[in-house]
Amino acid sequence: MPSAIVTGATGILGREIVSELGRSPQQWPTVHALSRSKKDEYPQNVVHNHIDLTSSAKEMAEQLKDVEGEYIFFAAYLAQDGEKEAADVNGAMLKNFLEALKINGADKKIKRVVLTTVTYPNDVIGVAKGNFMNLATSIGLYCAVSKELGNGDLVFPGSETFYTKFDCFTYSRLHASFNTWAALEPKASNQAFNVVNGDVESWQNLFPKLARKFGTKVKADMFASPPDKDAASIVQMAKRPPLADFAAERGLQDNKVLKQSAVEQRIDLIKWSQRDDVKAAWKKLAEREGLEHDAFEKATWGFLGFVLGRNFDLVISMSKARKAGWTGYVDSWDALSECLDELAEEKVLPKFE
Structure with missing residues (x-):
């Protein structure tokens, strides 16, 4: 049975992904909810882990020493004033996070990474x-x-x-359902989708x-x-x-x-x-x-x-997702x-x- 890691677990999109996974303990027996602080009460299959995604890969590796999962839902995002700044900051967070998992050897278990900024939501x-x-x-x-x-x-x-x-x-809950579907759907591999x-x-x-x-x-x-x-x-x-x-x-x-x-x-x-x-x-x-x-x-x-x-x-249009x-x-x-x-x-x- 699959295990999962969710970054940005207290944000508007990440929170709902954690909730979606938490409602299915038989399908998702272990869910690691990663955030700077814990703001929610979680079901038994969800474990909260503190992480600072703005830290270095080495520092994150220490914070993630007990964390591993087959499916990663990267829902963390830091808003910036400009597009270049946003790309630089958020790109560095993703890169360092994946490098941290590699340092710990947890990358060997990863089957799929779902990026919420590729699953394009709107408003x-x-x-x-x-x-x-x-x-x-x-x-x-x-x-x-x-x-x-x-x-x-x-x-x-x-x-x-x-x-x-x-x-x-x-709707953030529909987006969460889409993410869990996309994680397991073979046709969704290496694809970007509108999600409305x-x-x-x-x-x-x-x-x-x-x-x-x-x-x-x-x-x-x-x-x-x-x-x-x-x-x-x-x-x-x-x-x-x-x-x-x-x-x-x-x-x-x-x-x-x-x-x-x-x-x-x-x-x-x-x-x-x-x-x-x-x-x-x-x-x-x-x-x-x-x-x-x-x-x-x-x-x-x-x-x-x-x-x-x-x-x-x-x-x-949702045509691409419908066809999948x-x-x-x-x-x-x-x-x-x-x-x-x-x-x-x-x-x-x-x-x-």
């Missing part, structure tokens, strides 16, 4: 205890505090253009559902007036969009679809989160409902602003609603009626 919906860097937490806090402010109906803070365009999401829920959504559908869940409704004419220049922001993306590389062969050279994209926030969420009235509303709400006070400051407002502010469609035998599917609203309920249980958000 991840999930919950990790003590980790507020996720879409569900940030948008839930925005809705809760907006209601607390009492300034009227809920207003979409992102791009007016994107509000009626399409998006695809990845399988539906295509739009915020014009999701946002009213969010409003109703929080006991309010969407403002009927929220795009009627131009955005407040002091509250809004526009950030241009790459001057040369990725489609430009294929424009000629697709008959789109010099076409208007090749225009530069942007992140357009009618309400810049970083600015919004720093307003005195917003902070006061959160403090009042958190004290009244007994919520975790750190959640608001640690929420990733910049990430949420990016997700809601893009002014282009994101339609992502993957059948998983999750309704994106169901996933988001479940995560919001879990956040309420964790005292990050107020209880829903």
Whole structure:
């Protein structure tokens, strides 16, 4: 029976991979959950091991002296300001980790390594205890505090253009199931896959559902007036969009679809989160409902602003995975609603009626 090693075991993706493996002790009798700190209670087949993936291979080898597994799920990731920095830092972590296993001789048992940054997720919906860097937490806090402010109906803070365009999401639990499937599926060997829920959504559908869940409704004419220049922001993306590389062969050279994209926030969420009235509303709400006070400051407002502010469609195909035998599917609203309920249980958000 296979054994596993999961790095980044307390992160939004790694936590769910550990949970998925932990639910099947007969199939996965030993699971090593690796992280800097232990934030979860684990089932009996899961062993927590402390590791600092930013240390040297020699130092990691010492930390991993009692750790071995046939299947490695590398879910650790350290965000950086730039792509090159991210590649350098995360590439070094992976390289040193694998070298550490080699130093200990544990590499001889490895049958497959699954990289969560090759299993391509998009706009991840999930919950990790003590980790507020996720879409569900940030948008839930925005809705809760907006209601607390009492300034009227809920207003979409992102791009007016994107509000009626399409998006695809990845539920962290579906992603975990995909990873365990990919680890054992022969057709998945040495391949990269998109991993999204399988539906295509739009915020014009999701946002009213969010409003109703929080006991309010969407403002009927929220795009009627131009955005407040002091509250809004526009950030241009790459001057040369990725489609430009294929424009000629697709008959789109010099076409208007090749225009530069942007992140357009009618309400810049970083600015919004720093307003005195917003902070006061959160403090009042958190004290009244007994919520975790750190959640608001640690929420990733910049990430949420990016997700809601893009002014282009994101339609992502699961055809490659389907052809390889993957059948998983999750309704994106169901996933988001479940995560919001879990956040309420964790005292990050107020209880829903």
